[in-house]
Amino acid sequence: MLIEGVQAHLTPKLLADKKILITAGATMEMLDPVRGITNISSGKMGFALAKVATQMGAEVTLVYGHATASRPQVRHAYYAGTAHDMYQSVMQHIADQEVFIGVAAVADYSPLVSSDQKIKKSEQTLTIELKKNKDILADVASLPNPPYCVGFAAETERVLEYARQKRLDKKIPLIVANRANLALGSDNNSVILIDATGDYPLDTADKTTIAAKILTHLKHQLN
Amino acid sequence: MLIEGVQAHLTPKLLADKKILITAGATMEMLDPVRGITNISSGKMGFALAKVATQMGAEVTLVYGHATASRPQVRHAYYAGTAHDMYQSVMQHIADQEVFIGVAAVADYSPLVSSDQKIKKSEQTLTIELKKNKDILADVASLPNPPYCVGFAAETERVLEYARQKRLDKKIPLIVANRANLALGSDNNSVILIDATGDYPLDTADKTTIAAKILTHLKHQLN
Numbered sequence: 084m085l086i087e088g089v090q091a092h093l094t095p096k097l098l099a100d101k102k103i104l105i106t107a108g109a110t111m112e113m114l115d116p117v118r119g120i121t122n123i124s125s126g127k128m129g130f131a132l133a134k135v136a137t138q139m140g141a142e143v144t145l146v147y148g149h150a151t152a153s154r155p156q157v158r159h160a161y162y163a164g165t166a167h168d169m170y171q172s173v174m175q176h177i178a179d180q181e182v183f184i185g186v187a188a189v190a191d192y193s194p195l196v197s198s199d200q201k202i203k204k205s206e207q208t209l210t211i212e213l214k215k216n217k218d219i220l221a222d223v224a225s226l227p228n229p230p231y232c233v234g235f236a237a238e239t240e241r242v243l244e245y246a247r248q249k250r251l252d253k254k255i256p257l258i259v260a261n262r263a264n265l266a267l268g269s270d271n272n273s274v275i276l277i278d279a280t281g282d283y284p285l286d287t288a289d290k291t292t293i294a295a296k297i298l299t300h301l302k303h304q305l306n
Numbered sequence: 307m308l309i310e311g312v313q314a315h316l317t318p319k320l321l322a323d324k325k326i327l328i329t330a331g332a333t334m335e336m337l338d339p340v341r342g343i344t345n346i347s348s349g350k351m352g353f354a355l356a357k358v359a360t361q362m363g364a365e366v367t368l369v370y371g372h373a374t375a376s377r378p379q380v381r382h383a384y385y386a387g388t389a390h391d392m393y394q395s396v397m398q399h400i401a402d403q404e405v406f407i408g409v410a411a412v413a414d415y416s417p418l419v420s421s422d423q424k425i426k427k428s429e430q431t432l433t434i435e436l437k438k439n440k441d442i443l444a445d446v447a448s449l450p451n452p453p454y455c456v457g458f459a460a461e462t463e464r465v466l467e468y469a470r471q472k473r474l475d476k477k478i479p480l481i482v483a484n485r486a487n488l489a490l491g492s493d494n495n496s497v498i499l500i501d502a503t504g505d506y507p508l509d510t511a512d513k514t515t516i517a518a519k520i521l522t523h524l525k526h527q528l529n
Contacts, residue, residue: 116462117346117411117486120337151374188340192432201462201486209415209436215429239339239424263340263424 094295097302099140104180104230105133106173106187106219108150110166114211115198122188125268126150128235129186131294133157139298144180146172148187151268166190166216173219177226182301184233185220192216221253231256231305233297237263246277257301276300317518320525322363327403327453328356329396329410329442331373333389337434338421345411348491349373351458352409354517356380362521367403369395371410374491389413389439396442400449405524407456408443415439444476454479454528456520460486469500480524499523 107129111121126147133145134155143157148164161176163169166189177183192213224232232255236246239262246260261274273287276297285296330352334344349370356368357378366380371387384399386392389412400406415436447455455478459469462485469483484497496510499520508519 111344114343117460117490118343118413119346120341120343121334123340123342190341195431199462201460203468207438208418209438211434211436213432213434215431237340237424239422245426267340 094135094138096140097299098136101136101141101182101305102144102180103136103141103182103184104144104146104173104176105129105136105184106146106148106163106169106189107133108148109188110148110164110169110190112165112190112193113197114194115200115202117201120190120192120194120213121149122190123267124148124150124188126152126154127268127270127290128266128272128294129184130155131290132184132186132297135291135294136298139295139302141182144176146176146187148189166193166219170217170219170222173223177223177230180230181305182233183220183223183230184297185223186235188237189219190216218253220255224253224255231301233301234258236260237266239263243275243277243282246275250277256304259297278304317358317361319363320522321359324359324364324405324528325367325403326359326364326405326407327367327369327396327399328352328359328407329369329371329386329392329412330356331371332411333371333387333392333413335388335413335416336420337417338423338425340424343413343415343417343436344372345413346490347371347373347411349375349377350491350493351489351495351513351517352407353378354513355407355409355520358514358517359521362518364405367399369399369410371412389416389442393440393442393445396446400446400453403453404528405456406443406446406453407520408446409458411460412442413439441476443478447476447478454524456524457481459483460489462486466498466500466505469498473500479527482520501527 108126109122109124111119113119133143137143144159145157146161161172163172195212195214220234234255236249238245250258257278259274266272272293276283331349332345332347334342336342356366360366367382368380369384384395386395418435418437443457457478459472461468473481480501482497489495495516499506
């Protein structure tokens with residue numbers, strides 16, 4: 084904690100008084116009270132961004148789901164366990180935010196029907212019908228006066244191509260592309276920042292260092 | 307650790323040299339490299355049983371899945387992240403076991419198809435076809451010379467009725483019934499032991515205490 088305090092003290096206050104909303108962790112869409120569909124996410128990358136942004140002087144609002152990493156101290160923190168809850172929480176706190184960084188692994192689909200009671204298994208096969216969830220990042224980016232939006236693209240193949248397309252589809256200025264199989268759960272990350280001016284690959288580093296570089300990059304875009 | 311050492315020293319060696327296999331935690335059935343279907347389980351109850359059984363002198367084999375609780379030191383520990391892996395691991399280590407305690411929240415169904423690459427979302431709805439998994443507890447109980455089998459029934463309604471039926475269906479001597487919504491993730495548990503001689507409700511207590519009572523109960527059944 085002492086080292087973190089010193090580190091915080093030494094971090095340039097690049098984002099002094101900037102209001103930043105960050106989502107982190109994974110959502111879980113319940114099929115019944117005990118079973119659900121989730122995404123693999125430790126929460127490490129989102130938590131690292133929240134920690135470093137706070138050290139840089141930002142007023143951070145963190146909306147977090149399921150995570151195994153330990154959550155940093157930030158100004159405002161709200162738990163949201165499902166894609167629906169996360170959407171609601173983000174929309175409730177998005178006014179006045181200058182930056183939105185969507186790191187959470189939000190479920191794209193959720194069950195059409197969620198049972199109040201534990202489903203009793205009997206059949207040899209089971210079919211689950213899912214409906215598409217609202218897209219938090221795209222909806223934030225299309226607000227009348229949107230914050231500067233940063234998305235993450237965790238892909239398993241054609242990483243750059245998919246990430247570039249995702250940036251255009253969601254109409255966001257900056258996207259962070261990485262390989263899902265390398266990034267998820269790992270302490271390290273290897274990412275490429277993609278904005279309108281081009282691609283910026285960062286050296287593989289721990290997620291705190293990556294977070295500092297992402298925030299420094301976006302700070303220059305804000306000015 | 308010191309306290310645990312003292313506690314271990316003071317615990318009667320009720321299960322000296324007994325070989326016990328315990329499953330704990332949750333499985334996760336992957337839909338693609340980043341998404342999966344899982345069960346809510348912290349691993350606390352299974353880990354408490356593994357810890358206390360070790361303190362009682364048992365030679366514990368722990369087969370564990372996803373868990374947020376910290377895993378105790380036991381003689382043998384094997385990770386199994388999916389229902390299939392857990393089945394394989396249990397069957398590989400079940401010979402010579404005198405007791406089998408199935409605490410893990412094992413997925414009853416897994417996807418018919420699991421994609422090697424991240425599924426790209428496009429449709430408004432999505433249907434997932436699932437197939438039933440093999441039943442670890444029932445298959446262990448029906449081995450030619452089975453260990454003493456203990457099951458857990460985490461139910462949300464008609465707890466006693468479902469638990470009694472599960473004990474009969476799986477042909478196991480002892481089942482531990484609890485309310486899923488109270489037990490899952492909690493440090494405490496309130497359970498009812500059900501065997502051929504009747505129902506034995508235990509006082510609500512921390513999971514270590516519950517573990518000790520379950521193991522003491524089953525010890526008497528072994529003799």
